[in-house]
Amino acid sequence: MRIAIDAMGGDFGPQPIIEGVVEALKQKDFIAYLVGDENKIKPLVPQNLLKKVRFINSEDVIGMHENATDAVKRKESTIYKSIELLKEKQVDAVVSAGHSGATMSLATLRLGRIKGIKRPAIVTFMPNIKRSYTLVLDVGANVDCDANNLYQFALMGEVYAKVVLNKEAPKIGLLSNGEEDSKGNSVTKETFKLCKAHCDSFIGNVEGGDIFKGEVDVVVCDGFVGNIVLKTSEGVAETISTLIKQEIYSSGIFQKIGALLLKPVFKGLKKATDYAEYGGAPLLGVNGCVIISHGKSNSKAIKNAIFQAIKYVENDVTKKIENSLKVH
Amino acid sequence: MRIAIDAMGGDFGPQPIIEGVVEALKQKDFIAYLVGDENKIKPLVPQNLLKKVRFINSEDVIGMHENATDAVKRKESTIYKSIELLKEKQVDAVVSAGHSGATMSLATLRLGRIKGIKRPAIVTFMPNIKRSYTLVLDVGANVDCDANNLYQFALMGEVYAKVVLNKEAPKIGLLSNGEEDSKGNSVTKETFKLCKAHCDSFIGNVEGGDIFKGEVDVVVCDGFVGNIVLKTSEGVAETISTLIKQEIYSSGIFQKIGALLLKPVFKGLKKATDYAEYGGAPLLGVNGCVIISHGKSNSKAIKNAIFQAIKYVENDVTKKIENSLKVH
Structure with missing residues (x-):
């Protein structure tokens, strides 16, 4: 190699x-x-x-x-x-x-x-609650996608999830504004039909929060939405971390001791969500x-x-x- | 009244x-x-x-x-x-x-x-690091929007931010896959031009993470993306909370004491992000x-x-x- x-x-x-x-x-x-x-x-x-x-x-x-x-x-x-x-x-x-x-x-x-x-896609790893990863694609290469592009992302994501998540039948979800079959915009509704017809591992629409639950292995979206999901997730995590620090800073001595004692916990959290x-x-x-x-x-x-x-x-x-x- | x-x-x-x-x-x-x-x-x-x-x-x-x-x-x-x-x-x-x-x-x-x-929009309040809120619209009413719809969301968001955030000149941003003027999908690129030409408070494209920084007051997107942003944010916050609890549960007595001491901190955090x-x-x-x-x-x-x-x-x-x- x-x-x-x-x-x-x-x-x-x-x-x-x-x-x-x-x-x-x-x-x-x-x-x-x-x-x-x-x-x-x-x-x-x-x-x-x-x-x-x-x-x-x-x-x-x-x-x-x-x-x-x-x-x-x-x-x-x-x-x-x-x-x-x-x-x-x-x-x-x-x-x-x-x-x-x-x-x-x-x-x-x-x-x-x-x-x-038709279009290559970048697939990223989002940490989930099961201490594993959910693959999300595309996260940046393609801002305007048609249904066939998204369908191909689903196929590519399936192949990759088998390899990197070691799953025989990874579950594929389509990112949408609700989990009901009827949800979606005009492009994802069309994609839904293609995936439903041709992709055995397709479990239907999933919501933004499902990325982190570990019940779906591959989440499909266009690169515009994927970038927003990625940046929003990072933003929420950073904000929570900053708010915790602010609260500790402005609180009493017991809270500061508590924070010291909890250091290993935050370290564990960091490892679970570490990009590296x-x-x-x-x-x-x-x-x-x-x-x-x-x-x-x-x-x-x-x-x-x-x-x-x-x-x-x-x-x-x-x-x-x-x-x-x-x-x- | x-x-x-x-x-x-x-x-x-x-x-x-x-x-x-x-x-x-x-x-x-x-x-x-x-x-x-x-x-x-x-x-x-x-x-x-x-x-x-x-x-x-x-x-x-x-x-x-x-x-x-x-x-x-x-x-x-x-x-x-x-x-x-x-x-x-x-x-x-x-x-x-x-x-x-x-x-x-x-x-x-x-x-x-x-x-x-043309289209009514739901505007939601996202907590930001400045202990205030960023208004995001639309978060659900419209999954397929054209540039004029998004432009009208910007105008409505501006009006509402003046009232609820008490700001004379709230800053309006367009949610995109990067902050450079050239970023966006075909609809947001068109929206960018409309906002740039007609909306004095428009500060340009913003990224997902900017929602939480408090540097922009109104973030404009279609309801499909808005719903995904909302659910993703909730998902990340829940996941972090669950991971912290898991880490504390599986850690030693000192960490458990630390967690008890930090209770007021987590309460403060909860209040800062409380929907109510x-x-x-x-x-x-x-x-x-x-x-x-x-x-x-x-x-x-x-x-x-x-x-x-x-x-x-x-x-x-x-x-x-x-x-x-x-x-x-």
């Missing part, structure tokens, strides 16, 4: 990325193709691991606030070169914590879509495995993104998605 | 509703028109308040799980009679904790829309003041819903909405 990693694109430079790669190399067998400024990244790799690492030199990093539209012209950039390695089949997967828009558009343009797939536990969001529907990680990823996130890539490739998700289209 | 209250429609029967009315009557000067089974509700009203109460007998209650489409035929129901009192100008406002779909459709059909308004603090969501855009409360409303929620109705009427929100259309 060969995995290309954009070693420079993250918000914090190469350090946490290389640390994550090193951790991953200690636990799994693969060759890491580190794309970046060799002078900067080589010193970060321990001597004894150098035989498992290839360096692809690139000094052009697409900045987080640069426009993604130029990405396709910057052929020397770390992201471009990483994707190109995958296109040329020199590697089996790409992990990038760089500019996500650039990664998405380069992956789509340079790798192309899986035969039959899965580390990245795959772009499903392109011809190859591309895992997009947060710019703010720490080493653990990068390590787990690499493990996700390994799982993706070992299970041949790309092929399975193509096959899922034929069955239906 | 005369306010009709559906005294029977809530999930818990007339008791909490009448308690809320009684509390409100003690604090504000108005006449309560209690619509319901007089034999059941009259004994709940203290003797000394009877002069401020009128009883409108009705024994037909539309159940929460009944279909709203029949509501228009059930002319003896508590909701129908309440709305009819408003239509006939025998009261100035309606507060209903009954079947919300029935209330919405009866209000729209029987009262009609404000001249020029505002008590109901108005249906903006119909010809008259209709406040829709949760079926699960307690007496405090009903009291505050009545106070909201009083504010609505005192500030002549209906007229102001009509005028806002003329200005633009």
